[in-house]
Amino acid sequence: MAELKLIGFLCNWCSYAGADMAGTARMKQPGELRIIRLPCTGRVNPLLILKAFQQGADGVLVSGCHPGDCHYNEGNYYARRRLELLSRMLPAFGIEPERFHFTWVSASEGARWADVVTQFTRKIEAMGKMSGAEQGTPPAKASCEAGVGAPDEQTGSEDAVPA
Amino acid sequence: MKFLAGENIAELLERLSSRSEVWAPRELRGSGGTVMFERWRSGDPLDLEHFASISAKDMVLPRTEKLFGFSYAFGGAAVGNPFGTPAEPAAGTPAEPAAGARTAGESIRITAAEPAGNVVLFGARACDAKALDVLDALFGQTEGKGYNDPQYRARRAGLTVITLACLTSDPACFCSSFENGTAEKAGSDLILYPVDGGFLAEAVTPKGESIIESGVNSRDKDDSAREPGDGDPETGEAASGPTLFEESGLEMPVLAVTAMVEGLEGLRQKLAAIFDDLEFWQAETEKCISCGYCTYACPTCHCFNIHDEMRGDREGERLRSWDACMFHLYTQETSGHNPRPTLAHRYRNRINHKFSYYPENQGEILCTGCGRCIRGCPVGLDIRDVLRQAVEASAGPGEGGDR
Amino acid sequence: MSDIVSIIQRVLGEVDLVLGWTATGAGGVAAPDRFQTAAEAERAVFNATCVHNLAVHLPRLKDKTVGIVAKGCDSRSVAQLIQEREIDRDRVKVIGVHGLGGMIDVRKIWRLHGYGVPVDARIDSLFIDGREVDRKEYLRQKCLGCRDTVPVVHDKLFEAQGPPITGIAEAATVEAILPGTGLGASLTAAEAMSAAGEDESRPLSELFANMNPTERRLFWREQYSRCIRCYACREACPMCFCRDVCIMQTTDPHWTGAGVDAGEAEMMQLIRVNHLAGRCTGCGECERACPVGIPLMLLMNEQNQVIEDLFGYRAGTDPEARPPLLTFDIKGDSRSEK
Structure with a gap:
């Protein structure tokens, strides 16, 4: 199976530190997740998640401070509403809601982080890669079949000439 | 004149699609009845009754x-x-x-870029085909003479246009306002005139002739005893291969005459006379919501934008995409200044480009009267009303009527 | 009962202009118009083809005092614009239309009877080319479940006196129309769609509801593949008032590429859906304006429903309300915690 693409949006103050802790404590965890550090889950524009899916992510994980612990007092409260709405909208967009997970991990919860990542990765592994996103693209117009929007199918010939 | 039985259309497309891509109008699923030119593949349905919502210009100028x-x-x-x-x-x-x-x-x-392949456009109307001729005046210029667009020329050279003549029109059509109206042949390679049971086929160019040739000669020549309209589409399967074009003494049908816009002669001067009358243009565009449908559906509108689309920061593509003069960003300059800041400015340019600048520079009116911009406008703006009022307004104050 | 012309003329005494409708050459179907004098207002009409949501023009007319004829659904857009401080309540006079019996889907008439066929679409009856037809057959989909027959904000009321809107049409169930097809996970989106093509009377929303996420993904790809990027969905939307500075077209941030294909069109719509969360009033103008018939309201309706379920909130029903995504509830929101 082709490698899964998993994206994690982590808040700087809790979950990123928690992930760091899991790493320094050498806790065993799967390596598919690619982590993007953000100042706060309140910064997580739902479009970031949708764009990730649209660009071929098979799963997206968002993790921040526990409610009440936000470094900016209330960022995660706003995030909680937005992401709840997003997760309920995913089926309408054609994305299985299980591919998106939203949770809280504090800076001291290295073990919990390792657990979250492991479970999430296993779940997406069981679901497999997201199908249909690329194959579903109907044939492009006569002349733009050269792969606009389909980065992996570039077929143009290389025409570099020596200097 | 040769006759093509209606039930042999699919066979004709089948034969054509073995050598070229075939594009034909089709109603799209889940679209509320939208008809568009789509890639035709064996077994696909056709919609030759309704008018396609978007013109066929993307055969030569892709989106x-x-x-x-x-x-x-x-x-x-x-x-x-x-x-x-x-x-x-x-x-x-x-x-x-x-x-x-x-x-x-x-x-x-x-x-x-990938070289363009051969394409057959089936079921275009006279206005769609004429539009290609109008675009040729600009994009078809040969190398060394002004504008050079090899990609357009390659596509155009590989394109064969099979036009469906119009025996009926609807109230948005106004091609009869221009020279030949529904009888326009420019841009077509082969014209099909609907008659009882099928079509009379007229070749306009050698490309069109070769289609008739191949339809007469290919496969079973002895099958020519069949009468026109003698339809048995099921038995005429690929194995036997019916003769598609037969001699016929049928009379040419009467073509439709559409609504007309009067007073278009000398329009350039008339438009010039009201160029600075911004109030006029404001009044005309009051209900416009500044979307790009009219320009994107138009068979002759051809403005484009060029972007470098990066993939990461190491590689990318240079893309040419449609652009529309009704968009604010169309003339937005880097400095922040916009020479056409309002809808009125932009619409004025649209009308002038169609009926003044392009005729002056390329010798063709940038409109073929297909009426798409009228039928599909979300707010019911009618370019013919604008032209009529422009003609009235240019006649001088006091005669401009109620606007 | 007073007529729309005299109401507009009265309101013209208090404002610079009034937004309303006039009949066009396309078979008498209404198109938006604006009136500045009593004489101009003589040409005003109100009938069941006045589908346009005129609130889209309000943000462009901030320098004027404006009267607007608004159906119940349109009035929600006006209320939402007031809530977002985009327009000033004191500078808008709303002529609310009350008692409509649903609006007519002109596109459907044109498709079945030809563009420009003479249409006499009254509030309670419909004549196409001089012959009376069952107007229920031609009602807009969104009108069937109308919950907004009474305008939310209004200064004057125009009594349209149409038939009661409830019970106009019972939404047919999938089983009732195609017994035993068992539309669902086992069918591909394409198969589900071609089943839809066989029966036009069945709302697309029912088919969509029966698709699984993968089928929907394919469904949307097919739908978006015909997008021409004309931005009519955005321009027709009363709440998309960013207009010329929309992030759909910025290069930094680069949310959408310059290409015109299904992927970019999908991203465009994801942006719209997101930016209209808790703001969309469900007027359906995006879908109506779409020249290639992409069923955008499937997404908008879904989101509006989710927001109502989650927060008990409907956009544009209270100009004083706090938008649900601009606030939070420490205890109440935790029920969905994982």
Whole structure:
């Protein structure tokens, strides 16, 4: 199976530190997740998640401070509403809601982080890669079949000439 | 005149699609009845009754086309010629290395766009075909004479247009306002005139003739005893292959005459007279919501934008995409200044480009009266009303009527 | 009962202009118009083809005092614009239309009877080319479940006196129309769609509801593949008032590429859906304006429903309300915690 693409949006103050802790404590965890550090889950524009899916992510994980612990007092409260709405909208967009997970991990919860990542990765592994996103693209117009929007199918010939 | 039985259309498309891509109008699923020109594949349905919502211009000017791809690379490779024609990709014209080189030892690799293949456009109307002729006046200019667009020319050369003549029209049609109206032949290679049981076929160009030729000669020649309209589409399967075009003494049908816009003679001067009358243009565009439908559906509107679409920061593509003069961003300058800041300015330019500038520069009116911009406008704006009122307004104050 | 012309003329005494409708050459179907004098207002009409949501023009007319004829659904857009401080309540006079019996889907008439066929679409009856037809057959989909017959904000009321809107049409169930097809996970989106093509009377929303996420993904790809990027969905939307500075077209940030294909069109719509969360009033103008018939309201309706379920909130029903995504509830929101 082709490698899964998993994206994690982590808040700087809790979950990123928690992930760091899991790493320094050498806790065993799967390596598919690619982590993007953000100042706060309140910064997580739902479009970031949708764009990730649209660009071929098979799963997206968002993790921040526990409610009440936000470094900016209330960022995660706003995030909680937005992401709840997003997760309920995913089926309408054609994305299985299980591919998106939203949770809280504090800076001291290295073990919990390792657990979250492991479970999430296993779940997406069981679901497999997201199908249909690329194959579903109907044939492009006569002349733009050269792969606009389909980065992996570039077929143009290389025409570099020596200097 | 040759006769093509209605039930043999699919067989004709089948034969054509073995050599070319075939594009034909079809109603799209889940679209509330939208008809568009779509890639035809064996067994696909056709809709020859309704008018396609979007013109067929993307056969020659696609909504998006790749001009070339590029990537930065280390090593001895240098720059290919981005403006080489697709036929002779980057034929060695080495550009100055400094032009694109980012750092020492780094150079740009250019990937040519895919060459255009052969396309048959089936079921265009006279207005769609004429529009190609109108576009040719600009994009078809040969190399060395002004504008040079090899990608357009390659597509145009590979395009065969089979036009369906109009025996009926609807109230949005106004092609009869221009020279030949529904009888226009420019841009078509083969014209099909609907008659009882099928179509009379008239070849306009050698390309059209060759379609009739191949339809007469291919496969079973002895089958010519069949009467026109003697339809048995099921038995006429690929194995036996019916003769598609037969001699016929049927009379030519009467073509439709559409609504007309009067007073278009001398329109250039008339438009010039009200150029500065911004109040007029404001009144005309009051209900416009500034979307790009009219320009994108138009068979003659051809403005485009060019973007470098990066994929990461090491490679990308240069794309040409449709652009619309009704968009604010169309004339937005980097400084923030916009020479056409309001809808009135933009619509004025749209009308002038169609009926003044293009005729002056290219000798053709940039409108064929297809009426798409009228039928599909979300707010019911009618370009004919604007023209009529422009004609009235230019006649002088006091006669401009209620606006 | 007073007529629309005299109401507009009265309101013209208090404002610079009034937004309303006039009949066009396309078979008498209404198109938006604006009136500045009593004489101009003589040409005003109100009938069941006045589908346009005129609130889209309000943000462009901030320098004027404006009267607007608004159906119940349109009035929600006006209320939402007031809530977002985009327009000033004191500078808008709303002529609310009350008692409509649903609006007519002109596109459907044109498709079945030809563009420009003479249409006499009254509030309670419909004549196409001089012959009376069952107007229920031609009602807009969104009108069937109308919950907004009474305008939310209004200064004057125009009594349209149409038939009661409830019970106009019972939404047919999938089983009732195609017994035993068992539309669902086992069918591909394409198969589900071609089943839809066999029966036009069945709302697309029912088919969509029966698709699984993968089928929907394919469904949307097919739908978006015909997008021409004319931005009519955005321009027709009363709440998309960013207009010329929309992030759909910025290069930094680069949310959408310049290409015109299904992927970019999908991203465009994801942006719209997101930016209209808790703001969309469900007027359906995006879908109506779409020249290639992409069923955008499937997404908008879904989101509006989710927001109502989650937060008990409907956009544009209270100009004083706090938007649900601009606030939070420490205790209440935790029920969905994982």
